[in-house]
Amino acid sequence: MNKYPNSAFEKYQGLGMTSQRTRSRLVKRLKDKGIESSEVLSAIDVVPRHLFLDEAMASRSYEDTALPIGYGQTISQPWVVAKMTEWLLDSSIPVKRVLEIGTGSGYQTAILALLVDKIYSVERIPELSVKAQDVLQALELENIDFAISDGHWGWPEMAPFDAIISAASPSELPVELVNQLKEGGRLIIPLGDSEQQLYGFEKTATKLIKTCLADVMFVPMKQGIEA
Numbered sequence: 001m002n003k004y005p006n007s008a009f010e011k012y013q014g015l016g017m018t019s020q021r022t023r024s025r026l027v028k029r030l031k032d033k034g035i036e037s038s039e040v041l042s043a044i045d046v047v048p049r050h051l052f053l054d055e056a057m058a059s060r061s062y063e064d065t066a067l068p069i070g071y072g073q074t075i076s077q078p079w080v081v082a083k084m085t086e087w088l089l090d091s092s093i094p095v096k097r098v099l100e101i102g103t104g105s106g107y108q109t110a111i112l113a114l115l116v117d118k119i120y121s122v123e124r125i126p127e128l129s130v131k132a133q134d135v136l137q138a139l140e141l142e143n144i145d146f147a148i149s150d151g152h153w154g155w156p157e158m159a160p161f162d163a164i165i166s167a168a169s170p171s172e173l174p175v176e177l178v179n180q181l182k183e184g185g186r187l188i189i190p191l192g193d194s195e196q197q198l199y200g201f202e203k204t205a206t207k208l209i210k211t212c213l214a215d216v217m218f219v220p221m222k223q224g225i226e227a
């Protein structure tokens with residue numbers, strides 16, 4: 001990957017607490033915490049996370065923490081974004097078309113947009129989706145389709161997907177997501193309510209191989225779309 005994916009990235013590099021130097025310190029921290037994929041680390045190094053947060057939160061953009069983005073939701077912790085992306089890409093099939101549940105701020109979407117061909121991103125809160133679309137457009141990331149919908153149903157019209165990633169935690173694995181995953185593909189999703197674990201699933205011809213990857217805290221996967 002080039003240092004800057006396009007000229008828009010150069011424009012939004014940031015200053016001081018949002019500068020390239022601060023972002024690179026986060027990358028170093030993620031490496032120390034066990035993230036190995038150089039392509040994931042380079043994506044985190046170039047994506048201006050501060051653009052996905054409100055002004056008041058910008059100075060904390062490169063801390064390795066989840067932060068509020070309004071509507072009771074949060075931008076995912078960078079380590080979690082890195083871990084999920086790394087695991088998803090380490091697949092036995094080429095990862096080209098990815099379904100994302102929970103667009104949220106659009107930060108995870110931006111990281112993926114630099115690493116795969118096409119992302120289908122679903123969000124149930126229209127205001128969040130619109131805000132994320134504005135930022136991703138400003139960054140000139142054009143390989144993303146958005147839907148306002150309930151992620152429990154996946155995105156059947158666009159299936160099958162090479163990989164599926166969810167940033168919202170249902171109590172049980174939604175069967176539609178498994179149906180819409182290609183054979184050989186990977187699905188990564190937190191499961192549980194007050195206690196959650198991050199699970200990776202690999203779909204083979206005959207079964208689903210389940211791996212527990214970490215203890216995590218995500219927002220719940222809610223039913224329906226927000227009116």
Ligand code: SAH
Nearest residue numbers: 075076102104105108124151167168221222
């Ligand atoms: N990766 C995003 C995470 C946002 S938090 C980021 O870093 O910003 C998870 C998001 O999932 C929230 O925006 C929430 O509204 C959304 N969500 C929750 N339940 C959902 C559902 N059933 N369908 C689609 N999105 C859902």
